[in-house]
Amino acid sequence: MLKVLLSRLGQAALVMLVVSAISFVMFRFVGDPVSSMSRENASVEEKAELRRSLGLDQPVVVQYGRFLARTLSGDLGISYRNQRPVTQLIAERLPATLELVLVATILSLALGIPLGVLCALKPNGVAARLVQAFSLIGISTPTFVTGIVLILVFAVSLGWLPSFGRGQVVDLGWWSTGFLTLSGLKALILPGITLALYQLTLIMRLVRAEMIDVLSSDYIRFARARGLPRRYIHFHLALRNALMPVITVTGLQIGSLIAFAIVTETVFQWPGMGLLFIQAVSFVDIPVMAAYLLFVGLLFVLINTVVDILYAVVDPRLRARSA
Amino acid sequence: MKTAASSPRPMSPSLMTRIGAPISVMIAGALALLIVGCALMASWIAPYDPTDLASFELINAELPPAFTAEGDSHFLLGTDNQGRDLLSAMLYGARVSIAIGGGAVLVAATLGVILGLLAGYFGGKVDAVIMRIADVILSFPTILLALLVSGIARALFPGAATAEWAPVILICAIAIHEWVQYARTVRAATMVETAKDYVRAAKVIGLPPSRIMLRHILPNVMSPVLVIATINLAAAVLTEATLSFLGVGMPPTYPSLGTLIRIGNEFVFSGIWWIALFPALTLVILVLAVNIVGDWLRDRFNPKLRVKR
Numbered sequence: 336m337l338k339v340l341l342s343r344l345g346q347a348a349l350v351m352l353v354v355s356a357i358s359f360v361m362f363r364f365v366g367d368p369v370s371s372m373s374r375e376n377a378s379v380e381e382k383a384e385l386r387r388s389l390g391l392d393q394p395v396v397v398q399y400g401r402f403l404a405r406t407l408s409g410d411l412g413i414s415y416r417n418q419r420p421v422t423q424l425i426a427e428r429l430p431a432t433l434e435l436v437l438v439a440t441i442l443s444l445a446l447g448i449p450l451g452v453l454c455a456l457k458p459n460g461v462a463a464r465l466v467q468a469f470s471l472i473g474i475s476t477p478t479f480v481t482g483i484v485l486i487l488v489f490a491v492s493l494g495w496l497p498s499f500g501r502g503q504v505v506d507l508g509w510w511s512t513g514f515l516t517l518s519g520l521k522a523l524i525l526p527g528i529t530l531a532l533y534q535l536t537l538i539m540r541l542v543r544a545e546m547i548d549v550l551s552s553d554y555i556r557f558a559r560a561r562g563l564p565r566r567y568i569h570f571h572l573a574l575r576n577a578l579m580p581v582i583t584v585t586g587l588q589i590g591s592l593i594a595f596a597i598v599t600e601t602v603f604q605w606p607g608m609g610l611l612f613i614q615a616v617s618f619v620d621i622p623v624m625a626a627y628l629l630f631v632g633l634l635f636v637l638i639n640t641v642v643d644i645l646y647a648v649v650d651p652r653l654r655a656r657s658a
Numbered sequence: 659m660k661t662a663a664s665s666p667r668p669m670s671p672s673l674m675t676r677i678g679a680p681i682s683v684m685i686a687g688a689l690a691l692l693i694v695g696c697a698l699m700a701s702w703i704a705p706y707d708p709t710d711l712a713s714f715e716l717i718n719a720e721l722p723p724a725f726t727a728e729g730d731s732h733f734l735l736g737t738d739n740q741g742r743d744l745l746s747a748m749l750y751g752a753r754v755s756i757a758i759g760g761g762a763v764l765v766a767a768t769l770g771v772i773l774g775l776l777a778g779y780f781g782g783k784v785d786a787v788i789m790r791i792a793d794v795i796l797s798f799p800t801i802l803l804a805l806l807v808s809g810i811a812r813a814l815f816p817g818a819a820t821a822e823w824a825p826v827i828l829i830c831a832i833a834i835h836e837w838v839q840y841a842r843t844v845r846a847a848t849m850v851e852t853a854k855d856y857v858r859a860a861k862v863i864g865l866p867p868s869r870i871m872l873r874h875i876l877p878n879v880m881s882p883v884l885v886i887a888t889i890n891l892a893a894a895v896l897t898e899a900t901l902s903f904l905g906v907g908m909p910p911t912y913p914s915l916g917t918l919i920r921i922g923n924e925f926v927f928s929g930i931w932w933i934a935l936f937p938a939l940t941l942v943i944l945v946l947a948v949n950i951v952g953d954w955l956r957d958r959f960n961p962k963l964r965v966k967r
Contacts, residue, residue, distance in 0.1 A: 350794055361810060471953075475946035477896050479903045480938045483923055491927060498927070594802040601904055602923070616809040616906050624809050635797050 340644060347640040354632035358625035359402045406629065412622035416615070421626040425608060430510045431501055432607030435599070436592045438523050439530035440585060447535045448581070451542025452574060455550065470536045478595070482529040482602035489525060497522045499604035526603040533595055534588060541584055545577035586642060590635040686950035693944045697752035704746035708913075738921055738933050747918060748937050752944070754914040758825055759895035762832035763887050766894075769833065770840025771883060775871045777841065778848025785845070792838045800835040800897055807831035808906045821909040828907055832897050839886055847879035889952035892945045899941055915941045 386392055393401075405411075411421040454463040490498035502518030504511040513519030549555060550573055558568045597609030604610070608627065615623035696703060738744055777785040795803065811827040812820050820827075851857055852875065860870045901907035902916030903923075910917055915937045922934025 350797070353794060361813075471949065472942075472946060475892065475896075475949050476942050477899055477903070477945075479900065479923075480919065480942060483919070483926060483934055483938065487926055487931060591799045594799045597801065597805065598900055598904065612805070613904055613906075616805055616812065616904075619809070619813045621813060624806070628806060631802065632798070639797060 343640050343643050347636045350636050351633060354636075355403060355406060355629060356399070358628045358632075359399050361621055361625045361628075411626040411629070414615075414620055414623050416618045416620045416623075421622050424611060424623065425626060425630060426509065427511075428606060428608045428611050430512060431605060432593060432596055432600070432609060434513055434523065435526055435530060435596055435605060435607060436589060438527035439534060439592060439596075440589065442527055442531035443534035443538050444581075444585060446531070447538030448542050448574075448578070450535075451539040452546055452569070454539070454543040455546030456569060458547070466539070470539060473532060473536045478529060478533050478598045479602050481532055482525070482599060485525050485529060486602070496525050498525065501606060526599050526605050529602065530592065530596055530599045534585075534592060537588070538581060538585065541581055542577060545580055546573060549573045549577045583642060587638060590631065590638050593634065594631055680954075683950055683954045686947040689943060690947035690951060693752060693940065693947070694756055696749055697756050700746075700749035700753045704743075704749045706743040706746040708742050708747040708750050738918070744918075744933060744936060747913060748915065748940055751913050751915045751918050751937060752940060754825070754908055754912065755895050755898055755916065755941070755944075758828050758832075758898045758908075758914065759891050761825070761829040762836065762894040762898070763891050765829055766833040766836035766890065767840050767883060767887050770837035771844050771876070771879075773837065774841040774844025775848055775875065775879075778845040779852055779867065779871050779875065781849070788841065789845070792841055795835060795838050798835070800832070800893075801900060803835045804828075804831035804897055804901055805904070805906060807834055808901060812906070821911065824908050824912075828898055828901060831901065832894050836890055836894065839890065840883055843882050843886060844879050847882065848875055851875045851878050885952070885956045888948065888955055892948040892952060895941070895948070896945055 409422055411425075413419065414421050414424055417424060450466050453460075454466055457463050486498045489496045497518070500522060501513045502520075502522035503516040504513050504519055505515040506512075513523055550569075555568060555573055558572055563572075593608070596605075596607060597613055599605065600607045600609035601613055608630075611623060612627045614620070615627065701707075738747060773788050777788040808827050808831045811823065811831070815823050815827075848871075857870060857874060860874050865874075898907060898914060899916030899919070902914045903920045905920060908914040908917045910921060913921070918937035919934050919941070922930075922932075922937065926934055
């Protein structure tokens, strides 16, 4: 068990090292930090002084070491554009993105599981076919188009819901939440739906496939033979087992959703991390880009590692195989 | 997650029975061909040249489509904010989108097939290194990697060069994630083929590895590659559109469908719906058609194939 744990942690550390190296290379070699940080009419001496004070005259390995040390202590540099510490910027934007992702995940589960079950129970029914056809259209429609259409219908034409921003937010310590005010909740609806649709098809297809698989297994056949009520078989015996992989995938997808929220946040001008990142890309704000990469990388690695370790804890077969 | 490829197991029953009859596949195929054909012939069939800045008249800006009350019969689908004929811009835009999508698929497939062959044939350390890289890449979503690549490229080619190099940057940005699928599939198939007698015979008579891989193994592992490429084309076109929409793709002077939607998005609030709607519709129909054909191809030619992301 300890061996598995160590090897997983080792792997995670390796990936993070690679990610941090990429982010360091971006920091150091893409664009010249000195010319982006100094005044436009700075003299050669001033630039050399800045170069020294930033430690850019040291060997690359030393610089990388310092970069790692600074990163571990939470100092990710200063945004070229906003002239503020990147860590602070990300911390400010984090709640907006996480709340959006939370709403999207709940929505996609609440819709995806029943629809998937429907498709699995009556695969040839009219409803199932309609759902399947819609899911095909769903995967072919880019998120930003869904967002624009929703804005056109519900914000511009009907005027029911706001089309941009978070509405009124309440500060709970450093966390600003939109859950506590009416305008905050209203503002969450359209972006939440948009982001959820991206996830919905995946969950629906997964539930459908798992349900079909479970329904054809022996224990369900025996349950049927025993004459247990259908509802009990479908929802108590089958669905519970079909949901295991769904929970895993939903967990693993949270990282993707955070990254994918970039698009949704752009459409709805949602003040989250994604909008911060896309603005950094357009303004070539390298520290913010590098920090976002590090942050999302860390999130992915954390989620993957936790899931892997949980698997090893839950399933002894995996333990034996990898040991 | 964006394509049918993300389904955890092969689609069964086939799409033919899911949506109705193969007629749907034929319609989809015809639609895809129609859009691709129109796009390829854009320079002949487009009423105006949208890349010729001198041909725009600001006085014609934001004209609604010809079939609406205030429409101008010269501009069938209306004009954009600069007085550019929307239909012409869309035809040229579709060409740009398809070219970049196709280019990305080509680059990704070539790279993936080569690396997959190497990993599957040599095994050992070569395999471990290539597959480790693949694992790291797979743990990030396409869109994030693509944004990073275009962000870095922006810093490397500042100013006007970014616009000039945009298609190349986009192709690289998309291909850097997509090659993994090909590499994994080809690697698995190559491992199976390498163990077969004909490859062992070829080794025994002393053929160089490059010849064995390219002339003997490659033809036998190609068919899944073609199927993945079809499904991938739809995904690549979508990714390109997303990047252009986010403002890191094609510049407004040489727009793709995604750029047009981005331009249109700024005018949606003022009730000017056509600039965003028509390119979006074209994009969705194109991707949907390619997805339907791709799904069907996958079921038809390779029922056991599992496309991994």
